[in-house]
Structures are given as structure tokens and as C-alpha cells.
Amino acid sequence: MTRSEPLRAEVLTRRDVSLKARARGSQAALLGLLTLGAIAILLPFAWMILTAFKTPAEAYTWPPVWLPAKWSLANFRQLFDTIPFAKMFFNSVWTSVLIASLNILSAAPAAYAFARLRFPGQGLWFGSHLLSLMIPWQVTIIPVFLLIRSLGWYDSFTALIVPSIASGFTVFLLFQFFRSLPRSLEESVLIDGGSWFTALRHVALPAAKGAIAAAWLFSFLGNWQSFIWPLIVLQSSEKMLLPVGLLSLQNQYSVNIPVLMAGATLSTLPTVIAYLFVQRYLTDAAITSGLKG
Amino acid sequence: MQNAAPLVTLTARKRRTSPMRRQEALMAALLILPSTLGILAFAVLPIAASLGISLTDWGGLSKPNFVGLQNYGAALHDPRATSALSHTLIYVLLAVPTGVLISLTLAVWINNLKAGWLRTVFRTVYYLPMVTIGVAVALLWQVLLAPQGLVNLILGWLGIHGPNWLGSPAWVLPAVAVFSVWQGSGQGIILFLASLASVPRDLYEAAQLDGARPFEAFRYITLPMISPTVFLVLVLSLIGALQVFEAVLVLSNGGPGDSSTTVALYIYKTAFTFFKMGYASALAWLLAVILIGLMVLQWRNQSKWVNYDQV
Numbered sequence: 250m251t252r253s254e255p256l257r258a259e260v261l262t263r264r265d266v267s268l269k270a271r272a273r274g275s276q277a278a279l280l281g282l283l284t285l286g287a288i289a290i291l292l293p294f295a296w297m298i299l300t301a302f303k304t305p306a307e308a309y310t311w312p313p314v315w316l317p318a319k320w321s322l323a324n325f326r327q328l329f330d331t332i333p334f335a336k337m338f339f340n341s342v343w344t345s346v347l348i349a350s351l352n353i354l355s356a357a358p359a360a361y362a363f364a365r366l367r368f369p370g371q372g373l374w375f376g377s378h379l380l381s382l383m384i385p386w387q388v389t390i391i392p393v394f395l396l397i398r399s400l401g402w403y404d405s406f407t408a409l410i411v412p413s414i415a416s417g418f419t420v421f422l423l424f425q426f427f428r429s430l431p432r433s434l435e436e437s438v439l440i441d442g443g444s445w446f447t448a449l450r451h452v453a454l455p456a457a458k459g460a461i462a463a464a465w466l467f468s469f470l471g472n473w474q475s476f477i478w479p480l481i482v483l484q485s486s487e488k489m490l491l492p493v494g495l496l497s498l499q500n501q502y503s504v505n506i507p508v509l510m511a512g513a514t515l516s517t518l519p520t521v522i523a524y525l526f527v528q529r530y531l532t533d534a535a536i537t538s539g540l541k542g
Numbered sequence: 543m544q545n546a547a548p549l550v551t552l553t554a555r556k557r558r559t560s561p562m563r564r565q566e567a568l569m570a571a572l573l574i575l576p577s578t579l580g581i582l583a584f585a586v587l588p589i590a591a592s593l594g595i596s597l598t599d600w601g602g603l604s605k606p607n608f609v610g611l612q613n614y615g616a617a618l619h620d621p622r623a624t625s626a627l628s629h630t631l632i633y634v635l636l637a638v639p640t641g642v643l644i645s646l647t648l649a650v651w652i653n654n655l656k657a658g659w660l661r662t663v664f665r666t667v668y669y670l671p672m673v674t675i676g677v678a679v680a681l682l683w684q685v686l687l688a689p690q691g692l693v694n695l696i697l698g699w700l701g702i703h704g705p706n707w708l709g710s711p712a713w714v715l716p717a718v719a720v721f722s723v724w725q726g727s728g729q730g731i732i733l734f735l736a737s738l739a740s741v742p743r744d745l746y747e748a749a750q751l752d753g754a755r756p757f758e759a760f761r762y763i764t765l766p767m768i769s770p771t772v773f774l775v776l777v778l779s780l781i782g783a784l785q786v787f788e789a790v791l792v793l794s795n796g797g798p799g800d801s802s803t804t805v806a807l808y809i810y811k812t813a814f815t816f817f818k819m820g821y822a823s824a825l826a827w828l829l830a831v832i833l834i835g836l837m838v839l840q841w842r843n844q845s846k847w848v849n850y851d852q853v
Contacts, residue, residue: 359577368570381585387826392591415580492677513678
């Protein structure tokens with residue numbers, strides 16, 4: 250007995266060491282594979298930025314050169330001279346901020362009511378919100394376009410903003426949150442003689458700050474990327490948003506790759522940099538968006 | 543996944559009198575009014591209107607005439623609609639299985655990393671393309687996929703002579719699929735990661751004690767536990783791929799010829815280039831039927847698959 254014990258300990262440690270080494274090896278392998286994948290994601294972005302500083306001649310050589318011989322801002326200057334890029338950028342920012350805020354303002358109260366109150370027609374109205382999530386844009390875009398045109402809103406920011414105020418997805422996202430919020434706090438307000446409104450303002454809304462921030466970010470990003478609707482209802486160049494502006498740049502500049510890449514770089518970097526700071530919030534909303542079924 | 547709403551009837555509520563209840567209904571009406579009005583005006587009514595328009599020969603300008611189901615019949619005999627459908631299906635077959643497989647593999651790898659900060663780094667990097675403007679990254683890939691672009695340079699290192707991706711009818715759909723997988727795999731990855739995180743650790747410990755190999759643990763524990771999410775991601779990417787629009791519009795504008803004209807692009811051009819609103823609405827409904835069918839399938843499965851022992 251006693252003699253075998255040190256032996257067993259030795260065997261154990263040896264097995265431990267080999268297990269640890271194998272675990273370390275597999276961690277290194279995972280890291281290597283994932284890094285390859287990360288390069289596949291990041292290399293195109295690096296290429297975009299590098300190309301934005303090249304001369305057209307450099308962009309067309311074969312085999313391609315990696316680094317521009319001279320780092321000049323000429324392409325960016327040309328971009329601002331060719332299209333009202335700054336204006337487009339500004340248009341995209343303010344419309345996305347406004348629509349995201351209106352989405353929250355209309356969705357948060359509705360989501361709270363659907364999650365917490367009981368009222369006639371509840372299922373029908375909530376069902377309408379879900380229906381708006383299910384129906385593909387190809388179906389609704391034609392009648393909404395004809396409606397906008399008959400209202401005389403064609404080529405105005407009103408046409409962009411008004412149809413986007415109500416957001417079924419934002420309602421759904423916040424509904425999920427309010428439903429998971431424990432009722433006890435709100436109940437204590439009611440028992441103390443407070444109204445539903447007091448409970449909403451002083452208990453539910455403060456608790457929902459994080460969920461509301463996530464929903465706002467998600468909504469902002471959705472509008473920032475939105476392409477089809479602005480393409481259809483906005484026409485004049487001073488009202489253009491970034492995605493459509495980039496498309497018009499493609500039509501004018503299909504032969505000048507560096508200028509195109511300068512535009513792509515300037516429209517990509519802001520959200521990418523902002524995302525690095527708020528990625529956790531956004532990921533939460535993105536997960537819920539996948540679960541909207 | 544989703545916990546059912548707690549059906550607690552509360553003492554406070556039981557004692558409520560009818561004026562209280564009326565007050566609650568009034569309150570709710572005020573709270574849901576702005577959102578519901580918007581949804582009715584810009585989603586529910588347009589759905590009905592779209593059905594109506596699809597039964598007319600409306601060109602958007604002239605007076606519409608009622609033509610019954612003629613548009614739907616025309617769609618079935620329209621060679622351009624059929625070819626748009628076949629391009630879409632080819633693209634779906636190329637992009638969806640690859641995308642789901644790549645997302646799942648990367649998510650499992652990330653999940654197996656021991657260092658938490660590394661998991662965050664990779665998750666963040668893979669999701670990056672999802673926060674960019676689609677047109678911007680599509681323009682970028684147009685440059686990368688050029689005959690003398692970066693993609694063909696890297697293929698050249700491997701001894702492969704790369705094709706003229708966007709300029710040849712045979713390679714344009716695979717090129718769009720490559721772009722979409724690069725752009726969209728982040729969505730699948732975060733859904734898989736969320737699902738993998740909810741697999742109870744002690745199952746793995748028990749398996750390890752029983753001497754299960756890593757692959758066996760994956761095959762008999764991980765995969766069954768996350769199968770609802772696999773199905774979810776599959777359906778989501780199917781729905782997305784069947785509606786592919788922006789990528790083909792920017793990368794190839796449906797060309798060369800119409801070899802990359804997809805259903806969504808054809809609907810768009812029918813409506814907003816040729817102003818055949820009636821016909822475009824009928825095409826949109828044919829697509830919508832497929833998409834809604836997929837969503838219903840997903841819901842059914844979700845309710846069947848909810849894992850009650852996880853709650």
C-alpha cells in the first residue's frame with residue numbers, strides 16, 4: 250500500500266503534465282486557426298484604407314503593390330470635390346439619430362403596455378407589430394411608395410422619416426425586456442396607491458436603460474445602413490444619404506478605384522470605431538433580433 | 543430561449559374594480575397609439591393594398607384595370623422571372639450551407655478558447671462587417687474581386703489562376719456568395735456563441751470523466767443541445783439569401799447579361815425601372831409566400847424544441 254502510493258502520485262502528475270501540454274497545444278491551434286479567420290475579415294479593410302492613399306496608377310499595377318509610394322490625401326480631396334460627401338455624411342447622421350430616437354419614443358411605451366397591461370384588442374395590436382416583422386420589404390415598398398407620392402412627399406426627408414417612426418422590431422425587443430423584468434417592484438408602487446404611469450416612469454423605465462440603449466444603437470445602425478428606401482424616395486443630391494451617395498460615386502468613378510476606396514473608408518470607419526466601444530450592447534440586441542421568431 | 547410570460551394573477555389586480563380596469567385600458571391605448579398608428583399605416587394597410595395592386599395591370603401612372611390573377615399566371619410563364627429564381631436558388635445553395643458551416647465552426651472554436659478576453663476579441667472582429675454600410679463593403683469587394691485584384695493575387699500564391707469573378711456568368715454568383723459569407727457570418731457566430739454558452743458545463747465534465755473524446759463530446763452533447771439554434775441560423779440565412787438584393791446590385795448590377803439578376807433585384811427593377819407596379823406586386827407576393835412559410839416552419843420548430851430542463 251504505502252509503497253505504491255508515491256508511484257501512483259508520480260503517474261498522476263505525469264498524466265496531468267501530458268494533459269496540460271495537450272490542452273496548451275490545442276489552445277495554440279485554436280488561436281492559430283481563429284487568427285487566420287480574423288485576417289480574412291481584416292485584410293480587406295486594410296486593403297481599402299491602403300488603396301485610398303494610392304495613385305490610380307498604383308492601384309492598377311500587377312502584381313498589386315501593398316503600400317502607396319507617397320501617402321497623400323489627394324483622393325480624399327477629390328472625393329469632397331466630386332460629390333457633396335460631407336453633406337451626405339451629415340444627412341446620414343441626423344436622420345439616423347432622429348429615426349432611432351423616434352423609434353424608442355414610440356416603442357418603449359407600447360412595449361410596456363403589451364408586456365404589463367391588460368386591455369381589449371391587445372392580441373390584435375401586438376399581432377400587427379409582429380406581422381410588420383414578418384412581411385418582406387418587397388411587398389410593402391410599392392404601396393408605401395405610391396402613398397408617399399400621392400401625399401406629395403417624394404424627394405423629401407419626411408418621406409424617409411415618417412414611415413420609419415414605428416418599428417415593430419424595437420417594440421418586440423423592449424417587449425422581451427419588460428416581460429423578463431420582475432413585477433414585484435412595480436407592484437409595490439401600485440400597492441402604495443401609485444398609478445401604472447408612476448410605476449412606468451420611476452421603476453420600469455429606469456430599469457430598462459440598458460435595453461433601451463441597445464435598442465437605440467441597433468435602430469441607429471439599421472437606419473445608417475438602410476439603402477433601398479432612401480434609394481427610392483430621395484432623388485436630389487443634397488438630400489442623399491451615404492449608401493446611395495456611394496452608389497452614385499460608383500457610377501461616376503468606376504475607373505478611379507482610389508477615390509472610391511476613400512469614400513468607402515470614410516463611410517465605414519465611424520461605425521466600426523464606435524462599435525468597438527459599444528459592442529456588448531449591440532451584440533445583445535443582435536442576438537434578440539435573431540430570436541424574433 | 544424564451545420564457546413564457548408569467549401568468550400571475552395578483553392580489554392587487556384581483557381587487558381591482560371596473561373603473562380601475564377602464565383606466566388601465568385607456569392608459570394602454572395612449573401608450574400604444576403612436577406605434578400602432580405607424581404600423582397600421584405603413585405595414586398593415588400596405589399589405590392589403592399590395593394584394594389589391596397585384597390584381598391590377600397598374601403601371602404606376604395610368605388608371606389601373608382589374609385583371610384578376612393574370613399577373614400570377616404571367617409570372618409562371620415569364621422566362622426572366624424563372625431565370626431570376628434559378629439564379630437566386632443557385633446563390634442560396636452556394637451561400638447558405640457554407641455560411642452556416644463556417645459560422646458554426648468558428649463559434650465552436652471561439653467557445654473553446656480558455657481566455658475570456660480572446661473570446662471577446664474574436665467575436666468582435668468577426669462581427670465587424672455587420673456594422674459597416676453594405677454598399678461601401680460591396681464596393682470594396684468589387685475591387686478585391688477584380689481580375690487583377692487581391693483575391694486573385696492570393697489565389698496566385700497558391701498556384702491557382704483566378705477567374706474574372708464579376709465579369710463571367712459562371713463565376714459571378716459564387717463571387718457574390720463569397721462576399722455575403724464574409725459579410726454575414728458574424729450574425730450566425732454570435733447566435734451560436736449565445737447558444738453554446740447555455741450548454742451546462744457539468745455535462746462536459748461528466749463526459750470527460752467517462753473518457754469521451756472532444757469530438758464525441760461535440761457530437762453527443764453540443765450538437766443536440768444547440769440544434770434549435772442551428773435550425774434558426776439556417777432559416778435566418780435562407781430568408782436573407784432568398785432576398786439578396788444590395789450585394790448583386792452593387793457588385794454586378796445583375797450582370798453580366800442578367801446572370802446575377804436575383805428575384806429581389808428583378809422585383810425592384812420591374813417596379814422602379816419599368817413601373818409595372820401590378821406585376822411587381824404579384825412577384826413580391828410569390829416571394830413572400832416562400833419566406834413566410836419558412837418563418838412558420840421556424841416557429842413550429844422553436845416551440846417543439848424548447849429545452850425545458852434549461853429554465
